[in-house]
Amino acid sequence: xxxxxxxxxxxxxxxxxxxxxxxxxxxxxxxxxxxxxxxxxxxxxxxxxxxxxxxxxxxxxxxxxxxxxxxxxxxxxxxxxxxxxxxxxxxxxxxxxxxxxxxxxxxxxxxxxxxxxxxxxxxxxxxxxxxxxxxxxxxxxxxxxxxxxxxxxxxxxxxxxxxxxxxxxxxxxxxxxxxxxxxxxxxxxxxxxxxxxxxxxxxxxxxxxxxxxxxxxxxxxxxxxxxxxxxxxxxxxxxxxxxxxxxxxxxxxxxxxxxxxxxxxxxxxxxxxxxxxxxxxxxxxxxxxxxxxxxxxxxxxxxxxxxxxxxxxxxxxxxxxxxxxxxxxxxxxxxxxxxxxxxxxxxxxxxxxxxxxxxxxxxxxxxxxxxxxxxxxxxxxxxxxxxxxxxxxxxxxxxxxxxxxxxxxxxxxxxxxxxxxxxxxxxxxxxxxxxxxxxxxxxxxxxxxxxxxxxxxxxxxxxxxxxxxxxxxxxxxxxxxxxxxxxxxxxxxxxxxxxxxxxxxxxxxxxxxxxxxxxxxxxxxxxxxxxxxxxxxxxxxxxxxxxxxxxxxxxxxxxxxxxxxxxxxxxxxxxxxxxxxxxxxxxxxxxxxxxxxxxxxxxxxxxxxxxxxxxxxxxxxxxxxxxxxxxxxxxxxxxxxxxxxxxxxxxxxxxxxxxxxxxxxxxxxxxxxxxxxxxxxxxxxxxxxxxxxxxxxxxxxxxxxxxxxxxxxxxxxxxxxxxxxxxxxxxxxxxxxxxxxxxxxxxxxxxxxxxxxxxxxxxxxxxxxxxxxxxxxxxxxxxxxx
Numbered sequence: 001x002x003x004x005x006x007x008x009x010x011x012x013x014x015x016x017x018x019x020x021x022x023x024x025x026x027x028x029x030x031x032x033x034x035x036x037x038x039x040x041x042x043x044x045x046x047x048x049x050x051x052x053x054x055x056x057x058x059x060x061x062x063x064x065x066x067x068x069x070x071x072x073x074x075x076x077x078x079x080x081x082x083x084x085x086x087x088x089x090x091x092x093x094x095x096x097x098x099x100x101x102x103x104x105x106x107x108x109x110x111x112x113x114x115x116x117x118x119x120x121x122x123x124x125x126x127x128x129x130x131x132x133x134x135x136x137x138x139x140x141x142x143x144x145x146x147x148x149x150x151x152x153x154x155x156x157x158x159x160x161x162x163x164x165x166x167x168x169x170x171x172x173x174x175x176x177x178x179x180x181x182x183x184x185x186x187x188x189x190x191x192x193x194x195x196x197x198x199x200x201x202x203x204x205x206x207x208x209x210x211x212x213x214x215x216x217x218x219x220x221x222x223x224x225x226x227x228x229x230x231x232x233x234x235x236x237x238x239x240x241x242x243x244x245x246x247x248x249x250x251x252x253x254x255x256x257x258x259x260x261x262x263x264x265x266x267x268x269x270x271x272x273x274x275x276x277x278x279x280x281x282x283x284x285x286x287x288x289x290x291x292x293x294x295x296x297x298x299x300x301x302x303x304x305x306x307x308x309x310x311x312x313x314x315x316x317x318x319x320x321x322x323x324x325x326x327x328x329x330x331x332x333x334x335x336x337x338x339x340x341x342x343x344x345x346x347x348x349x350x351x352x353x354x355x356x357x358x359x360x361x362x363x364x365x366x367x368x369x370x371x372x373x374x375x376x377x378x379x380x381x382x383x384x385x386x387x388x389x390x391x392x393x394x395x396x397x398x399x400x401x402x403x404x405x406x407x408x409x410x411x412x413x414x415x416x417x418x419x420x421x422x423x424x425x426x427x428x429x430x431x432x433x434x435x436x437x438x439x440x441x442x443x444x445x446x447x448x449x450x451x452x453x454x455x456x457x458x459x460x461x462x463x464x465x466x467x468x469x470x471x472x473x474x475x476x477x478x479x480x481x482x483x484x485x486x487x488x489x490x491x492x493x494x495x496x497x498x499x500x501x502x503x504x505x506x507x508x509x510x511x512x513x514x515x516x517x518x519x520x521x522x523x524x525x526x527x528x529x530x531x532x533x534x535x536x537x538x539x540x541x542x543x544x545x546x547x548x549x550x551x552x553x554x555x556x557x558x559x560x561x562x563x564x565x566x567x568x569x570x571x572x573x574x575x576x577x578x579x580x581x582x583x584x585x586x587x588x589x590x591x592x593x594x595x596x597x598x599x600x601x602x603x604x605x606x607x608x609x610x611x612x613x614x615x616x617x618x619x620x621x622x623x624x625x626x627x628x629x630x631x632x633x634x635x636x637x638x639x640x641x642x643x644x645x646x647x648x649x650x651x652x653x654x655x656x657x658x659x660x661x662x663x664x665x666x667x668x669x670x671x672x673x674x675x676x677x678x679x680x681x682x683x684x685x686x687x688x689x690x691x692x693x694x695x696x697x698x699x700x701x702x703x704x705x706x707x708x709x710x711x712x713x714x715x716x717x718x719x720x721x722x723x724x725x726x727x728x729x730x731x732x733x734x735x736x737x738x739x740x741x742x743x744x745x746x747x748x749x750x751x752x753x754x755x756x757x758x759x760x761x762x763x764x765x766x767x768x769x770x771x772x773x774x775x776x777x778x779x780x781x782x783x784x785x786x
Contacts, residue, residue, distance in 0.1 A: 011063070012063065012111070012112055013112065015059055015060075015062075015063050015108075015111075015112070016108055016109070016111065016112035016114065018059060019056055019059060019060070019068075019104075019108045020105070020108065022052040022053070022055055022056040022059075023052075023056070023101055023104055023105050023108070024314070025048070025052050026048075026049045026052040026053060026101060027098070027101055027318055028314060028317075029045045029048050029049045029052070030049060030094065030097065030098070030101075031317050031318060031321065032045055033045050033046065033049075033089070034089075034094050034321075043083060046079060046082050046083035047083055049079045050076060050079040050080050050083055053072050053075045053076040053079060054072075054076050056068070056072045056104070057069050057072035057073050057076055060072060063111070065107075065111055067107055067122060068104060068107050068108065068111070070122075070126060071100055071103060071104055071107075071122075071125065071126065071129070072104065074100075074126060074129035074130065074133060075097060075100055075101070075104075075129065077133050078097065078129060078132055078133050079097075081133065086136070087132070087133075087135065087136055087137065088136065088137045090137055093132065093137075096128060096129070096132060098318070098322075099125070100125060100129060103120050103122075103125060106118045106120065107120070203304075210294065210297075214290060214291065214294050217287060217290065218287065218291075219625075221280075221283055221284065221287050224276075224279075224280055224283060225280055227276070228273065228276045228277060228280055231269070231272070231273045231276060232273050232277075303341075305343050305344045305345070305491070306341040306342060306343055306344070306490075306491075307341060307342070307344055307347060308338060308339050308340065308341055309337070309338060309339075309340050309341070309342050309347065309387045309394070309396075310335070310338030310339065311347060312347050312350065312351050312354065313335050313338050313385060313387070314338070315351070316333065316335075316354070316355075316358060316385065317333055317335070319355070319358070320333045320358060320362065320383065323359065323362050323363075324362060327362060327363065328368060329362065329366055329367075329368060329369065329381065330369050330379055330380040330381065331362060331366055331380070331381050331382075331383060332380055332381070332382045332383070333382075333383050333384075333385065334382060334383070334384045334385070335385050335386070336384065336385070336386035336387070337386050337387035337388050338387065340387040340388060340389050340394060341389075341490075342387075342394050342488075342490050342491075343489075343490060343491035345491075346394075346468060346488060346489065346490070346491065349464060349467070349468055350396070350464075350465075350468070350486070350488065352460075352464060353460075353461040353464050353465055353486070354385070354396070354398065356458070356460065356461045357398040357461060357484050358383065358385070358398060360458070361383050361398060361400040361402065361482070362383070364402075364403075365381075365383075365400040365402030365403065365404075365481065365482055366381035366383070366400055366401075366402040366403075367381065367402055367403050371403075375479065377401070381400065381401060381402055382400065382401050383398070383399070383400045384397070384398075384399045384400070385397075385398055386399075389490065390487075392489060392490055392496070393470075393487050393488060393489055393490065393512065394487075394488050394489075394490055395485065395486070395487055396485070396486040396488065397483060397484065397485050397486070398483070398484045398486075399481065399482070399483040399484075400481045400482060400483075401480065401481040402481050402482070403478070403479060403481075404476045404477050404478040404479055404480055404481055404482050405434060405437065405474075405476040405478070405482050406478060407430055407433050407434055407476075407478075410433055410434060410436050410437055411425040411426075411428070411433050411436070412425075413436075414433075414436045414439065418741060419436070419439050420436070431475075434474055434475075434476060435474065435589070437458045437474065438458050438459055438461070438462040438472070438474075439459060440459040440784045440785060459784055460780060460784060463784070465486055465488065466635075466636075466637035467620075468488050468489065469489055469495060469510040469512055469513070469620075469636070470486060470487055470488035470489065470512065471486070471487040471512065471513070472484065472485070472486050472487075473485045473487075487512070489512060495510050495511075495603070495604060495605075495606055495633075496510070496511045496512075496601060496602070496603050496604075497509055497510055497511060497601065497602060497603075497604050497623075497633065498510075498511050498514050498517075498582065498598065498601050499598070499599040499600055499601070499602055499625075499631065500546070500582060500595040500596075500597065500598050500599065501595060501596040501597040501598075501599065502546040502547040502550065502552065502595050502596055503547035503550075503552035503596070504596075505552070505631075505632075506599070506625075506629060506631045507546070507550075507631060507632055507633070507634050508602075508604055508623055508631050508632070508633045508634070509582065509584070509633075509634050509636060510633070510636055511601060513584045513585065513636030513637075513640075514582055514583070514584060515583040515584065515585040515590065516536065516582075516583050517580060517581070517582050517583075517598055518534065518536050518580070518581050518582075518583065518592070519579075519580060520534070520543075520578035520579050520580065520581050520594065521578065522578060524536075525543060525578060526540075528540045528542070531543075532544075534581065534592055536583065536592075541583060541590045541591065541592045542591055542592065543581060543592045543593075543594060544591060544592070544593050544594070545593070545594045546582075546593040546594060546595050546634075546639075547596075549593065549618065549639060550618055550634070578594075579594060579595070579596065579597075580594070580595055580596075580597060580598055581593060581594045581595065582595060582598065584636050584639055584640055585640070589640050591639065591640055593639065602625070604623035604625075604631075604633070605623055605624075606620065606621040606622070606623055606633050607621050607622055607623060607624075608621050609621055609622060617638060618634055618635055618638045618639055619632050619633065619634060619635055619638075620633050620634065620635040621633045661685060661686065661687045662686050662687065662713040662714065662786050663686070663687040663688075663689065663711050663712050663713050664681050664686045664687070664688050664689075664712070664713065664714050664715075664716060664782065665689055665690075665691065665697060665700070665701070665712045665714070665715045665716065665717075666678055666681070666688055666689070666690045666691070666716050666717075667690075667691045667692075667693070667694060667696075667697040667715065667716070667717040667718060667721070667726070667729065668690075668692075668717070668718040668721070668747075669692055669693050669718065669720075669721045669722060670718070673718065674690045674692075677690075677716060677747070677778075678690050680775045680778065680779070681716075681779075681782070684779050686782075689711075689712075692721075693721040693722050693723045693724060694717065694721050694723060694724030694725055694726060694728060694729035695723040695724040696723075697715070697717065697724075697729060698724060698729055698732055701715075701733070701736075701739060701742075712742065713742075713743075713786045714742070714743045714744070714745065714782055714785055714786050715729075715733065715742060715743070715744045715745070716745045716747055716778075716782070717729055717730070717744065717745070717746055717747070718746075718747060718748055719746055719748035719750050719755070719759070720748065720749070720750065726746050726748065726759075727746075727758055727759065727762045728762075729744075730744045730746065730759070730762040730763050730764050731762050731763065733763070734762070734763035743765045743785040743786065744763065744764050744765055745764065745765060745766045745767075745768065745778075745781060745782065745785070746759045746764045746766070746767050746768070747768045747769075747778070748767075748768075748769065749769065750769070765785055766781045766785070768781065
């Protein structure tokens with residue numbers, strides 16, 4: 001009996017999700033075993049790992065995936081031998097099984113169409129597993145052993161990656177995560193069903209539309225109450241004012257007839273107003289019930305999308321273990337608060353920032369064991385990854401006990417890159433200078449490695465956090481370690497916003513960025529270096545005009561409207577009221593923005609702007625209020641990067657910078673590579689000019705790139721080329737006064753540390769190896785640099 005294609009696709013998707021769970025569970029058990037479990041606990045863990053591979057082998061056999069079945073079978077045998085004490089696990093044992101599990105993961109994703117085919121040395125891997133299954137012990141590696149990452153709680157299954165557009169839909173989320181087998185105390189297994197993430201996304205989108213409809217109904221209720229108040233006021237006052245004079249001058253017969261008519265009309269109006277009042281009460285009752293049900297439904301839908309943050313945290317112990325091994329460092333990873341739940345969409349977007357932070361802690365923070373001992377520290381470094389809920393936000397911290405961040409080096413790097421002047425660097429506080437690490441190109445590392453050191457990582461972390469309407473902060477003590485704190489919303493389905501008026505328009509500001517609201521008095525507004533400022537927190541905060549920053553017609557902030565004199569309750573002259581300002585903040589950064597009025601706070605559903613307004617400066621999207629009014633949602637992070645001089649009114653405002661297409665120079669002697677990179681960049685909206693070698697590119701830069709309107713915004717270059725290689729091209733660019741600030745990205749097959757350091761010394765802004773080429777990484781790097 002044959003099966004239709006839809007069924008087979010669904011079956012394959014189910015297999016991929018199930019196989020990923022088996023592999024993740026086996027990896028987590030092995031990490032615990034590698035830390036040194038003994039006795040009955042170790043036996044149970046080996047039994048669990050054995051069972052996971054046995055289940056995977058059976059599922060692969062059912063799907064007729066022979067290669068996956070072969071590897072799983074050998075691993076199952078090997079784990080059975082370890083469980084029974086027939087082989088002694090060594091570091092080489094664990095390295096081999098981790099490599100086999102990685103190969104299985106790749107093959108599973110290939111089978112599901114989630115990744116292109118990856119060439120594996122399958123015969124070699126199977127041969128090594130066969131040898132391991134006949135030996136009592138695998139020879140230890142030459143590298144020193146590593147103290148393994150440690151989690152204070154078992155991590156949950158990581159999120160499977162979303163399918164590519166051409167792949168079958170993967171049911172990647174469970175409505176309620178199942179806790180696994182029943183405990184010895186007889187606790188029942190919680191039932192769960194798999195639901196495709198696309199269905200949850202669609203449901204949440206409909207909830208957003210329902211929220212807009214509910215707000216509209218509330219507005220209609222308000223309008224009904226206003227209408228009723230108007231009718232009752234007219235009934236009580238207008239008849240007496242208008243009918244009285246008429247009736248007083250009428251004769252008796254007319255008075256009787258008019259009185260009867262008036263009484264009948266008044267009675268009719270009174271009856272109608274009574275019916276309206278009754279309708280209004282019933283409407284309010286229904287509206288309250290609708291709001292209650294809506295809130296419960298919305299909460300339930302959110303909970304379906306909520307997953308413990310351990311689904312992301314659980315992917316890091318293995319990563320830390322492998323990187324620590326590669327770097328020759330002893331590292332202990334401590335995970336806390338993994339059961340804190342957060343929206344799936346937030347989880348998907350915080351994995352990359354957390355990966356950046358952990359890799360930086362490993363590479364730059366934690367010292368080598370010998371260096372730690374010389375500094376009277378334990379040779380084993382500790383990285384703590386923690387999460388905790390705080391109201392409607394989640395606080396995530398990545399802390400290490402390493403060498404900390406050298407603020408002097410941060411200042412020097414920023415000055416060298418031309419980001420700030422030496423005078424500005426010296427005027428900064430320690431914390432303000434520390435925040436420079438989030439600027440593109442700033443790095444304290446003298447070397448470039450696969451792990452970090454290019455100066456294009458921390459700015460990406462900040463950008464991704466801010467896209468989630470979150471905040472990031474950093475604290476460091478030289479010699480004692482560093483701590484990064486991320487404050488993120490639990491969900492991005494709806495966002496609580498402050499509604500403000502500016503230049504006759506309503507704007508929404510995410511409440512997470514609002515520090516406080518202040519009333520401006522004439523005696524509270526001063527000047528700092530010629531710019532308006534206030535001191536609500538004991539330090540000067542620049543005061544800008546929101547309408548002016550957004551490019552709308554408005555007075556300058558240092559030219560406030562004329563104050564209206566007044567007196568307070570004691571009769572003394574009152575300070576002139578200059579309106580309202582909202583203070584926005586992120587870490588140590590504070591800016592105040594004058595607004596016409598603050599109306600209220602409201603939960604809104606933020607929609608992205610339509611084409612061609614996908615990227616508009618200072619705006620993140622739009623929302624619809626209950627009145628039907630469309631309001632623009634401001635990007636608080638963009639506003640915080642604004643400055644008063646840069647936002648002075650212009651007679652004819654220039655179009656937003658984002659609308660001008662960027663021109664990228666691609667240099668490579670391989671026509672295949674040139675064509676690939678050109679297509680990738682043009683598909684991303686860039687204008688591309690391609691050149692066959694460094695000399696041809698240099699001549700083009702001299703002809704076109706050195707003009708006042710220099711046509712090139714960035715150079716993407718290979719290294720190994722005839723006539724003029726990429727290193728020498730970079731040196732020439734940095735040595736030319738007109739081109740010295742032109743960003744250069746080297747994309748090459750040269751992967752050695754010496755080559756990377758050569759690229760850094762030549763002045764390259766980023767160094768990407770072709771062996772690990774990823775178009776998203778290339779595009780992300782370019783966008784950060786231009």
